[in-house]
Amino acid sequence: MSAAPSEARPAPLTAVFAALGDDTRWQILVRLGAEPASxxxxxxxxxxSRQALAKQLEVLRGAGLVEAERHGRELRxxxxxxxxxxxxxxxERVASGWDERLAAIKAAAEAAAPAEAGAERHRE
Amino acid sequence: MSAAPSEARPAPLTAVFAALGDDTRWQILVRLGAEPASxxxxxxxxxxSRQALAKQLEVLRGAGLVEAERHGRELRxxxxxxxxxxxxxxxERVASGWDERLAAIKAAAEAAAPAEAGAERHRE
DNA sequence: TCGTCGTGCAATTATGTGGTTGCAGATCGA
DNA sequence: TCGATCTGCAACCACATAATTGCACGACGA
Structure with missing residues (x-):
């Protein structure tokens, strides 16, 4: 079943962000962005340690952010x-709708209590 | 444009992603994106529990992803x-340079070993 | 062939963190 | 004023995880 040539799995958004959310991993990722390395x-x-690196690289690989390539005995x-x-x-796609929608809601709230914008009463 | 009343600090990228990297927090964020709530x-x-929510909301606030507004006794x-x-x-900005640079590096590596692309030998 | 280097696996540890319960304080409605 | 909520703080627990050390295996170079 794993006939995918490289990484065809989308990897859940939160998993990707979790991988990006670690300082060490981010630095590793940036480093690899400059040039591949083992x-x-x-x-x-x-x-x-090397083993700690290997673990983090595995996490990044699981998130689909890096890929490994064999060069002889080393994994690059x-x-x-x-x-x-x-x-x-x-x-960005998720974010795009928010401000618009929330602005509308806020406007509606202020329209419902025009005299008390910021501290409206719940009496109605 | 520069007189942001609440959160003017950029909040480290990794901190933002760490906040986004939790499933519960992501769901909370999406929920708040649909409509503000306490x-x-x-x-x-x-x-x-409510306290668990409060903690996660505080994390999101620390990451600059949400903001709180008082309405009477409730924090929305x-x-x-x-x-x-x-x-x-x-x-996206960080990502943009990578593929280009890495493609160049890969091309250079293959040019150095044209007969063994994918499994070059280290002799000579 | 032998030594070296790089990887992979396992066990262990310490810290972080998501979650809980409990209680005190503040504010609203009646 | 009194009761009902909603918030805020604190202690506590369980689990995840970032890092360590140690060792075995495989591939390369001489």
Whole structure:
């Protein structure tokens, strides 16, 4: 069933953000965005152990933010910019409707109590 | 445009994503995006306690994703769509450079080993 | 072949965090 | 004033997780 060439799973939005929400992981991701690297190579640049790096890389991979490629005996990770862009697009899409809708609601609320904008009474 | 009355701090990107990375918080945020509500009101719609809601709302507020407004004795929270849009924009900005740069690096690597694209040998 | 380097798996630890209950204080309606 | 709510603070618990160390396995170079 896993005939997908790379990562075809959309990975739930919250999972992606959870992956992005860790400082260490974010730094790793940015680093990989500059240039692919293996866990061992990263361990020389980061203050944490190689195994810790490997775990975080696995999390990022699970979120679809990086992909791994074998080069001989080393696993080289690279950031997937498209995944980040996709998350950004989804985020913006969710956000787009809010301000408009909420402004309408706010206006309606103020129209219902024009003399008490900001501290309307519930008497009606 | 610069005289934001409440939250003028940009809130670190990772903090915003950490806030978005929790399933419960995401649902709360979406709910508030549909219509403002107080913690008590939300507690009737969510399967968790009011205090748990209050904590999550505080996290969202710390991330600049929601803002609270007093209406009498109740605190009404509303989602800030602009904050989400800002996060999305920052995300896309970071992502934009990657694919391009990484494609160039990949091309260079393949040019260095044209006969072994995908499994180059390290001899010579 | 042998030594080295990089990876993978497992067990352990410490801290963070999402959730709960309980109680005190403030505010609204009657 | 009195009762009903809604908020705010604090202690507490359970679980997730970020990081560690240790060891075994496989691939590369000499």
């Amino acid at each position: 866990a061992s190579a990263l361990s020389t640049e980061f203050p944490i 990770y690279r950031a997937i910019g498209a995944a980040l862009g996709e998350a950004a697009r989804r985020l | 913690a008590s009101a939300l507690s009737t719609e969510f399967p968790i 929270y509303r989602a800030i769509g602009a904050a989400l849009g800002e996060a999305a924009r920052r995300l």
